[in-house]
Amino acid sequence: MREALSTWRPIVDEEIERLLSREMTAEDFGGLFGEPRFSYDTEALNEGLVKPTWDLLDRGGKRWRPVLFVKLVEGLGEDPEDYLPYATIPEILHTGTIIVDDVEDGATLRRGEEAIHLRYGTDVALNAGNALYFIPLKIVARNPADLPPERQLAVYEMLSHELNRTHLGQGTDIVWHNRCTIDITEDEYMEMSACKTGCLGRIAGRLAALVTDQSDEVETALAGYAESLSIAFQIGDDILDVKHSLDEAGEFGKAFGNDIREGKRTLLTIHAVQAGTDQQSDRLEAILTADSVSDAEILEAIDILQATDSVEYARDRALEMAADARDHLDGLDLESGVEDDLRAFTRFVIDRET
Numbered sequence: 001m002r003e004a005l006s007t008w009r010p011i012v013d014e015e016i017e018r019l020l021s022r023e024m025t026a027e028d029f030g031g032l033f034g035e036p037r038f039s040y041d042t043e044a045l046n047e048g049l050v051k052p053t054w055d056l057l058d059r060g061g062k063r064w065r066p067v068l069f070v071k072l073v074e075g076l077g078e079d080p081e082d083y084l085p086y087a088t089i090p091e092i093l094h095t096g097t098i099i100v101d102d103v104e105d106g107a108t109l110r111r112g113e114e115a116i117h118l119r120y121g122t123d124v125a126l127n128a129g130n131a132l133y134f135i136p137l138k139i140v141a142r143n144p145a146d147l148p149p150e151r152q153l154a155v156y157e158m159l160s161h162e163l164n165r166t167h168l169g170q171g172t173d174i175v176w177h178n179r180c181t182i183d184i185t186e187d188e189y190m191e192m193s194a195c196k197t198g199c200l201g202r203i204a205g206r207l208a209a210l211v212t213d214q215s216d217e218v219e220t221a222l223a224g225y226a227e228s229l230s231i232a233f234q235i236g237d238d239i240l241d242v243k244h245s246l247d248e249a250g251e252f253g254k255a256f257g258n259d260i261r262e263g264k265r266t267l268l269t270i271h272a273v274q275a276g277t278d279q280q281s282d283r284l285e286a287i288l289t290a291d292s293v294s295d296a297e298i299l300e301a302i303d304i305l306q307a308t309d310s311v312e313y314a315r316d317r318a319l320e321m322a323a324d325a326r327d328h329l330d331g332l333d334l335e336s337g338v339e340d341d342l343r344a345f346t347r348f349v350i351d352r353e354t
Contacts, residue, residue: 001071001341001342001344001345001348002011002348004061004067004070004071004341005062005064005067005235008063008066008067008070008087009062009067009072010062011084011085012056012063012066012070012084012088012091013057013063015085015088016057016088016091016092018085019032019085019088019092019135019138019139020032020050020053020054021050021136022050022054023043023046023049023050024042024046025042025094026039026040027041028140029042029045031032031139032135033118038248048120048124048127049116049127049128051120051133052099052116052119052120052124052125052128053095053132055116055119055120055279056095056098056099056110056111056116057095057215059110059111059112059113060111060112061091061094061111063091064089064233064345064349065090065091065094065200065203065204065263066087066088066199066202066204066243066322067087068090068201068205068229068250068345069083069086069089069090069205069207069208069228070084070087070245071338071341071342071345072084072204072205072208072209072222072342073211073212074335074338075332075334075335075338075339075342076130076208076209076214076218076334076335077335078212078214082145083142083144083145083211083212085139085142085144085145086139086144086145086207086211088136088139088208089136089139089203090200090201090204090207091198092132092135092136092201093132093136093163093200094200095129095132096128096129096131096132096133097166097170097200098110098129099116099117099125099126099129099132100125100126100129100130101170102115102116102117103115103117103126103129104170104174104265105177105262107258109258112304116128116129118272133163136159137159139259140155140156140159142151146213148172151191151210151211151213154210154305155207155210155211156202158206158207158210160205162199162200162202162203163199163203165195165199166195166196166199166200168195168196169192169193169194169195169197169198169199169325170194170195172188172191172192172195173192173195173196173264173265175190176265177262177263177264177265179256179289180289181285181289182265182270182273182284182285182288182289184265184270185270186267186270186271187308189265189266190231190267191269193230193231193234193235193256194227194230196234197231197252198226198227198228198230198231199227199228200230200235201226201227201229201230201233202223202226202227202230203226204226205219205222205223205224205225205226205227206219206222206223206226208222208239209222209314216342218265218332219330221328221331221332222328222332224228224324224325224328225325225326225328225342226325226328227325228321228322228325228328228346229321229322229325229346231318231348232318232319232321232322232325232346232349232350233349235266235267235314235315235317235318235321235350236318236350236351236352238259238264238266238267238268238314238347239268239311239314239318240313240352240353240354241257241258241259241260241261241266242268242302242305242311245257245260245298245299245302246260246302248279255302257293257295257298257299257302258297260288260293260297260301260302261293261298262286263288263290263293264288265288266314267310267313267314267317268305268310268311268314269284269288269301269305270284270312271308271310271313271314272284272304272305272308273285274309275308275309275310275313276304276307276308280304280307280308283300283304284301284304284305287300287301288301311346315350318350319350322346322347322349322350323346325346326343326346329342329343
């Protein structure tokens with residue numbers, strides 16, 4: 001799967017650039033957003049929308065969601081080249097969500113550089129991020145694979161459903177962040193992850209099934225695979241934040257102790273509060289709910305996570321979700337080589353180093 005990520009990432013970026021050029025003309029804006037009644041200020045539109053979007057895209061990112069779509073299409077026996085415009089949809093949506101999420105979380109870094117809202121302003125960031133939620137609908141409207149109307153409608157309905165659920169996840173996460181206590185159950189955390197992270201993965205899985213005209217059963221199985229894979233990825237991400245904080249962030253691209261500094265409720269912290277002594281739980285809760293946190297307090301929080309075996313616990317849960325993802329592939333008539341890649345990918349999202 002590493003080879004697939006390396007091969008397809010530049011292809012996906014080229015496809016995004018066909019849709020959203022790095023320097024868009026009035027004609028480009030008219031084709032994507034509709035002809036103006038009077039006149040577009042293309043300089044302002046490039047500055048306020050295109051530039052921050054490509055700033056973030058050019059910083060990297062694994063592009064694993066569009067590559068997952070490509071591999072699923074290939075596994076279903078179709079030529080991914082015929083569906084490349086659709087592969088951009090989960091990446092464009094993901095880019096929009098992280099721009100907005102960084103504003104809401106007060107993040108300072110993204111992919112090793114200044115967060116978009118700090119570089120361009122909160123107003124520009126929010127507008128650009130929100131605009132990216134709608135651009136994929138233009139792809140569906142253009143119908144590059146000549147889908148029949150009923151499948152076009154199914155794609156629209158799927159995107160509407162899954163995007164609404166991402167806001168359930170983010171809304172839950174925001175409220176948790178603003179609370180002065182940590183009284184979340186593990187099931188509540190898993191549901192938040194299934195919405196906030198899982199829905200973007202589900203979009204890739206369901207989209208692959210819809211554009212290739214698969215049965216409802218296949219669509220459900222691919223959605224389940226992608227959702228469980230995404231939750232495993234999210235838990236792995238939370239573990240990496242701790243791991244790289246001990247190495248002063250390394251190449252992870254986030255600030256030192258990012259999750260702890262932002263007071264994020266992760267599976268690790270939820271487990272630590274429940275498994276720790278009263279003293280450990282109270283101290284961890286105090287650090288996570290503080291207005292500001294020092295580097296020393298971040299290391300203290302990590303010590304509590306380690307003392308309560310919360311890192312190991314989270315890894316075990318991530319492995320369970322990875323196994324659940326693989327179970328969803330059972331019984332599907334996928335190309336054998338591709339199925340092997342998809343199964344291996346469930347391990348990669350946990351064992352990766354960045």
